[in-house]
Amino acid sequence: MPVQSYIQAITAGLREEMLRDENVFVLGEDVGKKGGVFGATKGLYDEFGEYRMLDTPLAESAIAGVGIGAAMYGKRPVAEMQFADFIMPAVNQIISEAAKIRYRSNNDWNVPMTIRAPYGGGVHGALYHSQSVEAVFANQPGLKIVMPSTPYDAKGLLKASIRDNDPVLFFEHKRAYRLLKAEVPEDDYVLPIGKADTKREGSDVTVITYGLAVHFTLQAAEKLEEEGISTHVLDLRTVYPLDQKAIIKAAQKTGKVLLITEDNKEGSIIGEVSAIIAENCLFDLDAPVQRLAGPEVPAMPFSPTLEKYFMLNPDKVETAIRDLAEF
Amino acid sequence: MPVQSYIQAITAGLREEMLRDENVFVLGEDVGKKGGVFGATKGLYDEFGEYRMLDTPLAESAIAGVGIGAAMYGKRPVAEMQFADFIMPAVNQIISEAAKIRYRSNNDWNVPMTIRAPYGGGVHGALYHSQSVEAVFANQPGLKIVMPSTPYDAKGLLKASIRDNDPVLFFEHKRAYRLLKAEVPEDDYVLPIGKADTKREGSDVTVITYGLAVHFTLQAAEKLEEEGISTHVLDLRTVYPLDQKAIIKAAQKTGKVLLITEDNKEGSIIGEVSAIIAENCLFDLDAPVQRLAGPEVPAMPFSPTLEKYFMLNPDKVETAIRDLAEF
Amino acid sequence: MANNRHESLGLTDEQVLDMYKHMLLARKLDERMWLLNRAGKIPFVISCQGQEASQIGASFALDRTKDYTAPYYRDLGVVLAFGMTAKELMLSAFAKAEDPNSGGRQMPSHFGQKKNRILTQSSPVTTQVPHAVGIGLAAKMDKKDFVSFVTLGEGSSNQGDFHEGLNFAGVHKLPVITMVENNKYAISVPLDKQIASEHVSDRASSYGMPGITVDGNDPLAVYEAVKKARERALDGEGPSLIEAVAYRFTAHSSDDDDRQYREAAEVDEAKKNDAILTFAAYLKETGVMTDEAENDLIAEIDAIINEATDYAENAPYPEPESALGYVYEE
Amino acid sequence: MANNRHESLGLTDEQVLDMYKHMLLARKLDERMWLLNRAGKIPFVISCQGQEASQIGASFALDRTKDYTAPYYRDLGVVLAFGMTAKELMLSAFAKAEDPNSGGRQMPSHFGQKKNRILTQSSPVTTQVPHAVGIGLAAKMDKKDFVSFVTLGEGSSNQGDFHEGLNFAGVHKLPVITMVENNKYAISVPLDKQIASEHVSDRASSYGMPGITVDGNDPLAVYEAVKKARERALDGEGPSLIEAVAYRFTAHSSDDDDRQYREAAEVDEAKKNDAILTFAAYLKETGVMTDEAENDLIAEIDAIINEATDYAENAPYPEPESALGYVYEE
Numbered sequence A, B: 001m002p003v004q005s006y007i008q009a010i011t012a013g014l015r016e017e018m019l020r021d022e023n024v025f026v027l028g029e030d031v032g033k034k035g036g037v038f039g040a041t042k043g044l045y046d047e048f049g050e051y052r053m054l055d056t057p058l059a060e061s062a063i064a065g066v067g068i069g070a071a072m073y074g075k076r077p078v079a080e081m082q083f084a085d086f087i088m089p090a091v092n093q094i095i096s097e098a099a100k101i102r103y104r105s106n107n108d109w110n111v112p113m114t115i116r117a118p119y120g121g122g123v124h125g126a127l128y129h130s131q132s133v134e135a136v137f138a139n140q141p142g143l144k145i146v147m148p149s150t151p152y153d154a155k156g157l158l159k160a161s162i163r164d165n166d167p168v169l170f171f172e173h174k175r176a177y178r179l180l181k182a183e184v185p186e187d188d189y190v191l192p193i194g195k196a197d198t199k200r201e202g203s204d205v206t207v208i209t210y211g212l213a214v215h216f217t218l219q220a221a222e223k224l225e226e227e228g229i230s231t232h233v234l235d236l237r238t239v240y241p242l243d244q245k246a247i248i249k250a251a252q253k254t255g256k257v258l259l260i261t262e263d264n265k266e267g268s269i270i271g272e273v274s275a276i277i278a279e280n281c282l283f284d285l286d287a288p289v290q291r292l293a294g295p296e297v298p299a300m301p302f303s304p305t306l307e308k309y310f311m312l313n314p315d316k317v318e319t320a321i322r323d324l325a326e327f
Numbered sequence C, D: 001m002a003n004n005r006h007e008s009l010g011l012t013d014e015q016v017l018d019m020y021k022h023m024l025l026a027r028k029l030d031e032r033m034w035l036l037n038r039a040g041k042i043p044f045v046i047s048c049q050g051q052e053a054s055q056i057g058a059s060f061a062l063d064r065t066k067d068y069t070a071p072y073y074r075d076l077g078v079v080l081a082f083g084m085t086a087k088e089l090m091l092s093a094f095a096k097a098e099d100p101n102s103g104g105r106q107m108p109s110h111f112g113q114k115k116n117r118i119l120t121q122s123s124p125v126t127t128q129v130p131h132a133v134g135i136g137l138a139a140k141m142d143k144k145d146f147v148s149f150v151t152l153g154e155g156s157s158n159q160g161d162f163h164e165g166l167n168f169a170g171v172h173k174l175p176v177i178t179m180v181e182n183n184k185y186a187i188s189v190p191l192d193k194q195i196a197s198e199h200v201s202d203r204a205s206s207y208g209m210p211g212i213t214v215d216g217n218d219p220l221a222v223y224e225a226v227k228k229a230r231e232r233a234l235d236g237e238g239p240s241l242i243e244a245v246a247y248r249f250t251a252h253s254s255d256d257d258d259r260q261y262r263e264a265a266e267v268d269e270a271k272k273n274d275a276i277l278t279f280a281a282y283l284k285e286t287g288v289m290t291d292e293a294e295n296d297l298i299a300e301i302d303a304i305i306n307e308a309t310d311y312a313e314n315a316p317y318p319e320p321e322s323a324l325g326y327v328y329e330e
C-alpha cells in the first residue's frame, strides 16, 4: 500500500469519485486552475475540465446554494469552502436549506451534497484561519458532520460522504494535510458515516476525541504507556449525529473519561459527549468526566506566544490523561 | 405595580432606554410604521421618529452589519430580527464580526449592540417560525445570549443588554408575548446578565431550564407539590456564557437533575449544562442527569398533530420530573 | 373588436382562455382560503391576489413539461400552471397528511413538488435564487434544453443571495430566468424604503444580463418578456431579469393588518387595474370569451374548489409520530 | 514642461509630493516585508504593490482628521495616510505586543486603529461594507460632517454584504464612499470569472448612486473621483461607488505562487504602468520633484523603515496568558 499524506488521500478520494460518477463535480474558490489554496484539487482541473472543477465567484452563500440546487437536480456537488472560517456567510443555505430540504418536503426532495472545508489551528493562521466551526452546525438534524483524523479515514469517509444522499459537512484539519502520512489503500473502500472508531485499546483512561487531536492523543498515549498508564482512544469520526453506543461503551470500559477538542470548551461538541455519558453511564464512572479544550476566547490568536498558549498539543493531552489516571 | 404582558414589558424597556440615552435606536424590518410584526415597537415610531425606529431594507446581514458599524461609532443599536429563524443570513456578521471585534482589536474597538429576535414554537409557525437558534451561537466567546422567561425578567434584562458594552443576543419567546402577564415595576431597574435565577426552591428534583420552559416547569411543579414532590427550579436567564456556580449549586441541592429545552436535544444548550454538572458534581448525584427536549428533527412541523408531538408542554415536564423523583 | 394582441405573440384563443382560467382559479382558490381562515378552519393564508397575471403570463411562456421552477410563497398561479391541483393546494392549506408539498409539515404556500419540477421552498426569503441557479448550472453541464425559472418579491431582492445568485448565473451564462414580482410592499415597507434605484430591473446590468420592467397586470406583456428570456437562455445567451410590477391587493398575510401602514384609497386605486377584470374584458373584446363561457368557467372553478375543500377538510392529519420521519434517507 | 494636472485639482506641489512620499513609503515597506518573510523573520505578507496610487489618491481626497475608513488588507497606503506609522505596521508584521491593530492577535494587514478612525478589519471579505454604512448612518443621525470610506477587492464585491450594504446606503442616502480596488484577480480567479458586467462600477445604478471607473494607477484621477464623491456625500446627496482599476504586482500573498495561474509576461506588462514610476516622472516633468529631492526621499524612507524594522524585531511578544484578555469588557 502506498503511503499518502492526509491531503493526498483527499485528492485521491475526490478523483476516484469523479471517475466513478460523472455527476460528481467540485465548486469553490480557486479550486480550478490553481488546484485549491492547499492543493487539494491539484491536477483535477486538467483532468476533468472547467465544469467539473469550477472556480466560482467569491461568494460562499452562492457556492452552497448553487450546490444545493444542482444536488436537488441530481448532481453530486462537492463544494469547497476555502477555510472553515469562511463558511459563515453560507450558514443560512446550510442550516435553513440543506439540512431541512428532505424533512420539509416530506422526502420528496433531497440534497446529496458534500461541503469540504479545512479547519483547525497551529498553522499561524490567526483568528480567521484556525477555527473549529463544527459546533455551529452540530445541533441541526438533517446534517452530518464528518471530521477524519488520518489519511485512511479521510479518503474512506470522503468517498462515503460524496455517495451519501444527504448533506455532509466534511472538515479536514489543515495542519494534518502534510503532517500526517500513512498507508492508504489504492482500491475502492468507504467507511461508515455515523460510526466512531477505536484507535487504541486501553484500560485506565478513555479519551474520546476527533480530528487532529486524535493524533496528539495517540502520541501522548504512547509515552504514557511507558509509565504504565493504558489509554483507550475513541475517535468520533462523525461528530454529528454522535455514535452514542460507541461513546457509552468506551466510557464504561475504563470509568475514567477525558474528552478533548481543539475548539474552545463551552458549547463545543464534547459537551454533548459528556451529556450522553452523564445520562447513560453515571454509575460506571470512577472520576468526573474531564474536558480538555481551548480557552474561552473568540479564536486562536496569531502571535507565536499566543498561538502556542491556545493550541492543543501532545503535552497538554499527556498531562490531562495522567491527572485523570491518578484521580 | 402595573401588570404587563411579556411583550409590553419589552416595549416599555426599549422605550425607557431610548428616553434615557439618545444613542439608543432600533433598526429592523417593519419596526417603524407598523410597529413590528408582533407589535414590540408599537408607538415608538411616532414618539422617536424614523431614524430612531428605522425600517430597513429586507436584508438581515445588513441589519446586523450596519448595526455593528453604528455601534463601533458609539451608537447603541437594537437590531430586530423579525423571527429568530431569519437570523441565519446574519451569522457571519454576528460570529465573525460582532463576537470578535473587541478581542481582535485588543480592546481598541467594541460593539455595544443588542440583537432582539422572537424564537420558539407552539404558535403554528412551522419549521421557520418556531426555531430555538441559541445553540448556533452558544460556542462563540465575545457573545452573550439572554433568554428571559417572565415579563419582569424581560424588561430588566433587555435594559441591561442595551447598556452592555458587548454584543448581546436577546431571544424572546414569541408564545410568551401575550401568554405571560405579571407585575412589572415602572421604575428603572436592570437585572444582571450572566446570572441564573432561582425561580422556585425545592428539595427533591432540580430542574434547570430557560425561556418559556420555565413557565411550563413552574406549572408542573405546582401540580407535583400536591403529590409531595418538591421541585427546585433554576432559570438560566443567560444561556451563554453559562452561570456555572449557580448550576453546580442547584445540582448539588437535590442530587437529581432534569435539564429542559424546547430545542432538539443533541447539541443544545443543556448538553453543556450537563457537562458542567458531570465535571463538578459527579459525587453529588443520586441519579443520571436527565434531559427533556424536542425530538431530533430539523424544526417544528406545522400540522397540529405534529406540532403538538414536537412541542414541550407542562404535561411532558410533569412526567419527566415525576420519573426522576421516583428514580 | 379590440386589437388582438395574443395572436401576434403566437398564442391561440384556447391558450389565452386557458391562461384566464388559471388566473381565475388562482384568485378564487385564494379567496376561498381567506374565507376558511376567517371561519377559523385554516390557520394561515398568504395571497397571490393582484399577481395572478404575472404568474400565469410567465408560466405559459415556459415549457411546463420540462422547465424547473423555484417559486415563492405568493406563486399560487405558477404552481397551478405547473400542475399542482386545487385539491393538493387545499390539502396543504388544511395541513393534511396527503399534502404533496410537505405532508402538512410546512405552512401553506411553501410550495414544492418534484414530479412537477417545483423546487421545495422554505420561509427565509431569496434562498431559492441560488437553488435555481444550481438547476441552471446542471442544465448547462448536462447540455439539457430546459430553463430554470425563479421568482421573488422586490423586498427580497435586497438579500445577498439575490446578488450572489444572479452574478453566478451571469458569469456562467446559465439558463436562468429571474422574475421579481414587485407588488410595491414588503409587508409594511414601501418600495422606496427597499431600493434606491427606480426599477429592480436596473440591477440586471450588474450581472451582465438584460433587465426589463413589465406591467405585471398584463399577462401578455409578461408572457412576451419571459418567452424572449427563455429563447435567449436556450440559445446559450444566459440569464435574464424581469420585473413584473403589480400590487398586493390583500394584507401581507392573514396575520397582518395593512391599515397600519397604507391607505385604503391606495388599495382601491390599484384594484382598478385588477387583471382578473381587465383580462376578462380583453378576452370578451377580442371575442375569445362570451359571457356564457365566463359563467360556465366560474361554475366549473367553483365546483373544483368546493370539491377540493371538502376533500381536504375531511382528509386525515399526519400521525403524530410521523414527525420523526425523513430527517435523513431511510 | 508637462501639463500640470494637480493645480487644477486644487492640489499644491507640497501635497502631491506628500502623496508620492506616502506611495513610496507604502511600496518600500511592503518590499521590506517580503524580504523579511523570505528571510524567515515574519510569517506572512499580503501586498499593496500596484495599488498605492489608488489608495493614496483616495486618502488625500478625504479629511484625514475626521473621516472614517474601513480598509481591506491591501490598504497599507490608506492606513499610512490615515496616520498609522511604519513602526506600528512593522510591529504588526512581527506580531508583537505593541502592535496597535491587534496586539499581535491578528495576521498582519488586518488593520484597525481607533484613534485614527480606522475600523478594525477581519479576514472574511466584505464584512466591512455594512460597517462603513453603519458609520455613515451614525453621521446622518447625528448630523455630523464626516464621511465613511470603505474599500474592497473586485472579487469581494460578489459577496452578499456588498449588495446589502450599498443598497442600505443608497436607500438612506448615507455619506459612504465605496472604492473597489480592481486588481484583476481574486487569488487565482480572473475578473471575467468573477463578474459578468464590464465594470464593477456598473453596479452603482442598482443602488441609485453614481458609479465611476478610474485609472487606479493615476493618483490624481482617483483623488478627483473621491473628492467629488465626498462633496456629494457632505451635500446630503448620498453614497458613491468608485472602481479603481490597477493590477496586483505580487502573488496574492506570501503563501501563493501566481505562476500556477498567470503568465509572467502579463505581470511584466502591467508593471509598465507602475504608478511609483509614472507618478515620479510626472512630478519631475512638472518640476515638483528634483532628482536630488527624490534621492533624499528614498533615503528618508529607508531610514524610517530600518528604524521601524529594528524596533519591531526587538520588541517583545505578547505574554502567553494575555491571550485570555479582552473577550468582554473588563
Ligand SMILES: Cc1ncc(C[n+]2csc(CCOP(=O)(O)OP(=O)(O)O)c2C)c(N)n1
Pocket: B029, B058, B060, B082, B086, B089, C074, C123, C124, C125, C152, C153, C154, C155, C156, C157, C181, C183, C185, C186, C187, C248, C252
Ligand atoms: C430572511 C427573511 N427575513 C424576513 C422574513 C419575514 N418576511 C416574510 S415576507 C417578508 C416581506 C417580503 O417582501 P417582498 O419580497 O416584497 O415579497 P411580497 O411579500 O411583497 O410578495 C418578510 C420581511 C423572511 N421570510 N425571511
Ligand SMILES: Cc1ncc(C[n+]2csc(CCOP(=O)(O)OP(=O)(O)O)c2C)c(N)n1
Pocket: A029, A058, A060, A082, A086, A089, D074, D123, D124, D125, D152, D153, D154, D155, D156, D157, D181, D183, D185, D186, D187, D248, D252
Ligand atoms: C468570505 C471569504 N471567503 C474567502 C476568503 C479567502 N480569500 C482571501 S482574499 C481572497 C480573494 C480576494 O480577491 P479580491 O476581492 O479581488 O481582492 P484582492 O486580494 O485581489 O485585492 C479570498 C478568496 C476570505 N478571506 N473571505
Ligand SMILES: [Mg+2]
Pocket: C153, C154, C155, C181, C182, C183, C184, C185, C186, C187
Ligand atoms: Mg413585495
Ligand SMILES: [Mg+2]
Pocket: D153, D154, D155, D181, D182, D183, D184, D185, D186, D187
Ligand atoms: Mg482582486
